[in-house]
Amino acid sequence: MIHAARAMAPACLIVVSFSSAAAAQSPLPGDISGVVVVGPVVGAGGPSALDEGLGKLRASEDRLSIAADATVVWAGDLSERIRAVASIDMGSDTQPVAGLGELYLKFRPDLVSAWKVSGRAGLFFPPASLEHDGADWSLSRTLTPSAVNTWIAEEVKTTGVEVTLRGAIGDQPINFTAAAFAGNDTSGALLVFRGWALHNVRATVGGTFALPDVPAMFAGTQADRTRPIDEVDGRIGGYGQFEWAPSDALSVNLFAYDNNGDETSLEDGHYAWRTRFAQAALHWDAYDGAEVLVQVMTGETRMGGRISGQSPANVGFVAAYGLLSQDLGTGTVTARLDYFTVSDRSFKDLDNNAENGWSASLAWVQPVRDRTHLVFEGIVASSERPDRMRFGLDRDQTSAQARVALSTGF
Numbered sequence: 001m002i003h004a005a006r007a008m009a010p011a012c013l014i015v016v017s018f019s020s021a022a023a024a025q026s027p028l029p030g031d032i033s034g035v036v037v038v039g040p041v042v043g044a045g046g047p048s049a050l051d052e053g054l055g056k057l058r059a060s061e062d063r064l065s066i067a068a069d070a071t072v073v074w075a076g077d078l079s080e081r082i083r084a085v086a087s088i089d090m091g092s093d094t095q096p097v098a099g100l101g102e103l104y105l106k107f108r109p110d111l112v113s114a115w116k117v118s119g120r121a122g123l124f125f126p127p128a129s130l131e132h133d134g135a136d137w138s139l140s141r142t143l144t145p146s147a148v149n150t151w152i153a154e155e156v157k158t159t160g161v162e163v164t165l166r167g168a169i170g171d172q173p174i175n176f177t178a179a180a181f182a183g184n185d186t187s188g189a190l191l192v193f194r195g196w197a198l199h200n201v202r203a204t205v206g207g208t209f210a211l212p213d214v215p216a217m218f219a220g221t222q223a224d225r226t227r228p229i230d231e232v233d234g235r236i237g238g239y240g241q242f243e244w245a246p247s248d249a250l251s252v253n254l255f256a257y258d259n260n261g262d263e264t265s266l267e268d269g270h271y272a273w274r275t276r277f278a279q280a281a282l283h284w285d286a287y288d289g290a291e292v293l294v295q296v297m298t299g300e301t302r303m304g305g306r307i308s309g310q311s312p313a314n315v316g317f318v319a320a321y322g323l324l325s326q327d328l329g330t331g332t333v334t335a336r337l338d339y340f341t342v343s344d345r346s347f348k349d350l351d352n353n354a355e356n357g358w359s360a361s362l363a364w365v366q367p368v369r370d371r372t373h374l375v376f377e378g379i380v381a382s383s384e385r386p387d388r389m390r391f392g393l394d395r396d397q398t399s400a401q402a403r404v405a406l407s408t409g410f
Contacts, residue, residue: 030076030084032410035138037200038068039375039405046381046399049197050093052210052224054388056359056381057401058093058144058199067403068092069200071101073136081108085122087136089204095225099204102137102157115167123159123205123229126239127177128152128255130281130293131323135371135409139200141291141334142363143377143403146321147196148279148295148338155187155228155275156257157203158237175253177241185232185261188273188301192313193222195355195385196340203228215351215390217312223269232272233262249285254278257299264305275301277317289327296320302346310346315353317342331366340383357383371409378402 043059050058058067073087082105089101104122125137129149134140145153160181167174190197193211203209208225237259245251258276265272277299284292297319304312319340326333337360344354359381366374382398389395 030074032072032074033136034070034072035134035136035407035409036068036070037138037143037375037405037407038066039403041065041067041401041403041405043399043401046397048093049194049199050201050210052212054194054212054385054391054393055397055399056147056195056197056357056383057379057399058201059401059403061399066092067405071136071138078105082106083108089202091201093199094201094204095208095210096206099207101202101204109166115165117163117165119161119163121161123157123183124162125152125157126162126179126255126257127241128156128239128257128279130283130295138407138409141323141325141332141365142336142361143375143405143407144198144200144361144379144401146295146319146323146336146338147198147340147359148297148319148321150198150200151191151196151319153200153202154197154209155184155190155203157184157229158239159183159229159231160236172247173243173245175241175243177243178238179240180236180238181259182236183229183231184237184259185235185265185272186226186228186230186270187259187261188275188303188313189222189226189271190228191301191317191342192273192315192353195342195353195383196317196319196357198338198359198361198379198381205229212387212391215387217347217350221266221269222271227270230270232267232270233265235260235262235272237261251283253281255281261303263303263311271303273301273303273313275299286324289329291323291325293323293325294321307347312347313351313353314346315342315344331364334361334363334365336361338381352386355383355385355387357381357385368406373407375405375407376403377405 042064046055047053048060070090087101090098107119109116109118158181162179164177239257241255243253256278261272261274279297282294300316302311302314321338323336341356361379363377379401
């Protein structure tokens, strides 16, 4: 918790400073909004990815439970150009049950100029997910995001300053975004020790994710739960994005991230990981009522002092998905295919974190009334991970999950 608080310090200082300066102009209390998603979920074929397991899905095997998640957001104007945003995330499978999700100031652009500059400062998710495009960074097509965006929600939340320049060349909009951030040093721990997963739980301040029992070479040093927002090494990372819309129906973007972690830093059971990735993404309104989303990510992460010239943990990773969503008038059906892999580059005889897998998802969103939907979702995931044999499990695993939920916005 100490390190999470350290990572939050820049956000808190920024918010306090601007709040004091703009208090006289602020029409508080502002606006309250949010999303609540509640319903039964059942899984088969593997342990939960959220319960120290090497499974890929949220549900525990062969057990029916109720999954409940909620996000509550407050937003208020501090001045004509500055808006403050704070959110609380809650979940039945999170530890703790509730935590601070995002806390930032949003700087509005000058609407008169041709090139518009906007920005954020504080704690926030980077603009890397195409699927989290609903209200308050919620999912609008499914209950569970892809492996790519599950990992973004788990391990890629930043505390820093982001600036976006928006303009156009001819009639084609283009955006440039750049950010510098602190925290997020432990990003990579889940990806290496547990692997990819598919669930809708997000990182929060002070929140933790369970890790499977780590290999002997890390026993006694790595904590049994990881804190994704922590600051460990005192270094600054950064990310950048370029987005281009060649037509009203198509937009493409390139995104690159580097947390600049010091691989040799270790504090209270939490390593600093050097995590870097790049992704290409596409959003296409293919025809009337149809959407196509594609994200492809590739990167690497490593940590620890060199042993015989090698990092104790050093992996490359690739993940991608293709999604098709079709509005049928009475409801919306969405199908998605995921592919994900991790390639281990060091000490595989002692600690083999390689994996290879895929998943298929199908969801139906049925409107009930304004901002309320009934959602049905099924997922099948299959993966090979040699490290499962250390736990007496088959290295190959196929699991399934079915979930029904009522999603309500307010």
